[in-house]
Amino acid sequence: MKCKLVDVFTKQKMSGNGLTIFYDYDVLSQNKMLSLTQEMRQFESIFVSEVLSKSSVRAKIFTVEEELDFAGHPIIGLAGHLHEESGDVNPRTWQIVLNKKSVKVKTKKSGDYFYASMAQGKPEFISILSENDKHAVLRALNLTSENLADYPLEVISTGLPYLIVPIISGIEKARILLPNFEDLLANFGAKFVYIIDIGNFEGRTWDNLGAVEDIATGSAAGPTAAYLTKHQLASVNKPIIISQGRFLGRDSEIEAYVEAKDNVITNIWISGDVAKVANIDFV
Incomplete structure (x- = not known):
């Protein structure tokens, strides 16, 4: 299974909030996704499903206890990873489609790390x-x-x-x-x-x-x-x-x-x- 480990809200490895990005959640049960999140012992993990377009993916977010409809650091981390995977040196905009909402994220490459900005809408x-x-x-x-x-x-x-x-x-x-x-x-x-x-x-x-x-x-x-x-x-x-x-x-x-x-x-x-x-x- 393809996975990536990234650190979020930091420019340096081994700092910030760790995140595991899992692929192919369509072949995983809810219990399996929960178990994988528990295995990584991080606050949350994110599971990527189908790529809907060149700039849009569907995803699920889990804590060690349950699935969440929304979370911050998994979306920021996933967007940075997507930009790296794209190989694009120019700024990008992504749509992360979750259970109940779609989140817009802007990314740009900056040296050895990526900077991501997520629109959370009106409070x-x-x-x-x-x-x-x-x-x-x-x-x-x-x-x-x-x-x-x-x-x-x-x-x-x-x-x-x-x-x-x-x-x-x-x-x-x-x-x-x-x-x-x-x-x-x-x-x-x-x-x-x-x-x-x-x-x-x-x-x-x-x-x-x-x-x-x-x-x-x-x-x-x-x-x-x-x-x-x-x-x-x-x-x-x-x-x-x-x-x-x-x-x-x-x-x-x-x-x-x-x-x-x-x-x-x-x-x-x-x-x-x-x-x-x-x-x-x-x-």
């Missing part, structure tokens, strides 16, 4: 948590009101709904303590949580069991950028740099760009570098 502002709900979430994340910034906890989606938790301190102690954390998030319409230190734009997130921390989360960067600009913590129509992965020794850098006209967000671009690591042959 959906889903809910703002009450005071009681806010304190329940803080307890579940090993945080207190002293750690919290003076802004609301809010659920926002650009494909996956994230509960954005803005803090001013305590990012190093944050972790998921609640066994049924996913059920708590579901009460607010969220799938995952993303903690953002608004002082230096550093983020953290985990699987909902709290067992695996993600290194760099493109699907959370869009909602986070929407949150930061909504509350005037960052500017629209300017790059916003979000760092992640420090606590895993895999420093990563995600660039967000919120396009807005007359104070209305029209699109959010999430960008990052992709470095090729290895070709893999599964037997």
Whole structure:
């Protein structure tokens, strides 16, 4: 089976968020794709099906627990890989067709790595948590009101709904303590949580069991950028740099760009570098 290993949101190998790109998912069962993702022990893997055209492919994304309808770093990584495979020295535009949406990605070659920009579209502002709900979430994340910034906890989606938790301190102690954390998030319409230190734009997130921390989360960067600009913590129509992965020794850098006209967000671009690591042959 043809596979590629790349690192995403980094210019250097053995840094950023690792991604395995598998081919020929049409001959694999859902359980097999899940097993392969678990074998690689990465936060997500992506499986490529038919090539729909010279610039369009169909793909599926899996975590170690389930299939996702959308995710960030697998799409950025796949687009960089597709550009490398094409051999084109000029900028390219790709369509990645997922279960419920098609994602536009622009790529360009830059030295030994590729730079990819994904259009996440307009954000959906889903809910703002009450005071009681806010304190329940803080307890579940090993945080207190002293750690919290003076802004609301809010659920926002650009494909996956994230509960954005803005803090001013305590990012190093944050972790998921609640066994049924996913059920708590579901009460607010969220799938995952993303903690953002608004002082230096550093983020953290985990699987909902709290067992695996993600290194760099493109699907959370869009909602986070929407949150930061909504509350005037960052500017629209300017790059916003979000760092992640420090606590895993895999420093990563995600660039967000919120396009807005007359104070209305029209699109959010999430960008990052992709470095090729290895070709893999599964037997």
